[in-house]
Amino acid sequence: MWRDRDFRRLWVGQTVSQLGEHTTLVVLPLCAVLTLDAGAGELGVLRAVGQAPILLLSLLVGAWVDRWRTRTVMVLADAGRALVLGAAAAAGLLGALGLPALLVTGFVVGALSVFFDVAYQASLVRLVERDQLVRGNSALEGSRSAAQIAGPALGGALVSLLTAPIAAASGALLFALSFLSIRRIRRGESVQEPSQERSQRLREPTQPPSRRPPRVWRRIREGLRFVVGDTSLRAVCLASAAFQFSLAATMTVYLLFLPRELHLSGTEVGLALAATGPGALLGSLLAARLPGRFGHGVVLVSAAALGDGAFLFVPALHGSSAGTVLALVAVSLVFGTFGQLVNVTVMGVRQALTPDGMQGRAAATITFVGMGLTPLGSLLGGFLADEWGLRLSLAVTAAGMLLSPLLMALSPLARLGRTLPARRLLVD
Template sequence: MSLWTHRDFVRLWIGQSASQLASFAAGVTLPLVAVTSLGAGAAQLGVLRAVQQLPILLFSLVVGVLVDRWRFRTVLVAADLGRALVFASVPLGVGLGLPFLYVVGFVAGVFTVCFDIAYQSALPRLVERDQLAQGNSMLETTRSAAQISGPALGGGLVSLLTAPIAVLASAVLFACSSLSVAQLRSRTTIGIPRTGVLRQIGEGLRIVVRDKSLRAIAAATCVYQFGFTALTTVYLLFLSRTLSLPGAVVGLVLASFGPGVLIGSLLSAWLPRRFGYGPVVVFAALISDLVMLVTSSLHGSGPATIAALIVINVLYGALSQSVDVAVTAVRQLVTPLAVQGRVVATINFLGMGLTPFGALLGGALAATAGSGRHCSSRRSGSSFPRCASRGSAVVWRGELTGEVRVTGPEHLAVVGAGLGAGILTSTVGVASLLSFPVLIALGIPPVVANASNTLGLLPGALSGAIGYRRELREVPRHQTVAVVVICAVGAIGGAALLLALPSRVFASAAPWLILFTCLIVGVQPWISRWLRARSDHPHGTPRSMSPATTLFTALTGVYGGYFGAGAGVMMMAVLGLGLDLELRIVNGLKTLALLAANLVASIIFVFIADLNLTASGLLAAGSIVGGYVGAHIGRRLPATLLRVLIVLAGVVAAVLMLR
């Protein structure tokens, strides 16, 4: 049975087509409002794009619960009407300036998250299982067509009208989409139990982790998002600098992805019927990667090179889209209807959460290639120029002051520092005391070294928190949330202090902060014995955080955002005194709290601070392994000798900085 005779699907298809066209048109018109009407520059456009993407990380998991609780038709209509009203307000409110436009972008981003999760969850509830491939193919075909025509529509309307008036076209299209979706007759809900939102989010996470197919899809999505972000970061530099292509030609080459994606969408229903889902996913993904590898053998900027790039991009877009549609159909087939929304939200959240690290890796690889080395897994025909000026808006924020060529044995030294720092994050809690002096020794300025160090150690903190997941399950949820939020808020203040104060202030304070950390490490055995003695008595009902505990947790977060070395020891003391928990549980809670502090500080540093991305990438590579290993040896490590060596190294580093 053809889906063209399925009335509800046709209504969904019309609504989704109008909504996607409106979204891609707004992707051009809204930034042009900022540029032409408000005089925005590159930095302001970066903020506008960031606030539009931020809701994916903030609200995806919650929206997944709402989609499973409510009628998907209700969510779709509300999301479209919300975006229609938001964009209709632009001509009236543009006089309020860029802050108003940021609010518009953020609110529209929230509604977009709602629509995307709801419409991806709607198809299995509308059509039969054997129609999923055809349905996904039709929906993705129109999305691909909108991806090509939407920017052209937006740009054309801006040329004919003014940018604020052109935004109204998106508002009209969103309203049309809501009218079409509102006519859906499938109005039944799945009726999931009305338990707590956090519990239902956890259920979605558990389903993804426990189901073999969903686990593989989630892992593949994470790897793809991570790798594709890194690829696009390096690819743009490769086209413009290595091949010396003019800007217009670079735009043409990048635009050729669109027709490829459209072709892949058209073929995505036929390929699984002919070959099966498994072969399509595996071989199309493999061939697409091999096709992209051919790019590295190109050189020059002649017509043959340009034609080859266009062919490569069309093939890559077609094959990648075939994989995406097949994976979507498999996910819908194996996911129970009651959790479709939460599974979609979980996979989207995990995939998007890794994109900043992919951008970080791409920047590090580009910087490494700038010294004549290989880029990623392929050779570049010639090396990238060294990135010593303001880089791309995705990766670099501000001038890479103090970017130092990290080569040869220095690579191993930084990776080794990351490995050791990751272990220390989950054990002694003084990771920065090992990695920060290494970056200083390479000649990186103190403020740049501190920001790069915080960003590079973030993956190690994440893997350490994962290693302590059993202990964290024993912490009352309200205590976990309170500690994480308070520490994160404090870290925002610390990061702001680091960036607001003159760099010479931190350069002068850094050696004394290191000596202070050495003192903390030296007295840690006495603190640990005291906390262990307190934990020997039977534990009653865990008490809430007192005002004093709250204050010192926030201050520790401030210290962690400003410098960080020794923050783990300080947090252990604060939580051990303030909460009636066993020491092993306090250690896990400390690791999670510092992860939150490093995360918010890293976000601030990525957008504002000067960074050395090569150093951050190398630290991240080592800290991922070190953090997980440290969590498993944290309760068994004989730390006396390690502590003595750390103190000696810290004192030497401080003395050298004072010279």
């Protein structure tokens, strides 16, 4: 697999792009909190605006990606994010980088990230054989873990030690480097008309074009029906929705709790967040072995419970001592390890059960259902922080993440064994 030049180019580009994304995810909120003195409600709005494209665009993007070359989608998304962040950096140098500019930047970067993320998940299936999907996912998720190590630390340090424009410019540079790597992929991609769409066209040869529903909406419905019709994929959606909604609320409070309740500097905040990366790297390595040894269902439920439960220890911390920072690092390490183990295992389950022509739409549908509520979660986190205070709000939102392993334990996912079932075929 590593001998394949195109896979290496995808891996390098995805790694650098994820580094830019994780840097930006820290830079924009910290700019609002530390530079613009944004309150809990304003931070909730900023995070919600950046997450809104997941709800608004995921299904459309999934339908489009299945009809486009994934290389083209990723290259355009990288170029767009580099330009937008470059413009934000220029605005900052001119003294015009206020909260409205951050809101616009967050929305556009979030929208283009939806395109990139759906496309790179579909691209792996088109580049490697099915029996190499687990290894390929482990490599790509491992690179994302490495980005999680450096991204938050880089973003926190740049905002704290230098300036917000330089922090934004660093993200633009990383997206530009990803653009240069992915555009060198040379392997052609065959984008075939799905059997359902083709059979419907053949059954209705005389139907006037004006009476047909637009093709993109028909393809979106096919993706929704496929995911809803598979009990395992449906459970993935529900568990993901519960987790992502609670995580969005938790992280909104968490980003305020660290600097204002524990009085940590931007660099210390970045260090605490970056500790998720080494854990995620370990989780990617474990994902290549544990499901085949203990069973996919056991791994999913137990890893989700351990990883999500780690955040319950954070509200008990006080002060900005070295012990507090080390405790936060430990929490992030555990969360990253078991969270990534769940991510890679779920991705393998989804890819194994989904036909090639449905990969983009299945990924987008799960993203839409799973992460579509994150804007509301971010708003809820900001509201609770204002009404209940940071410490109580963090305890409540962190406890909400445990709904995810509970839902998986009550679903067919918990019964998945050491080998995954054969993928379900599309029928005309």
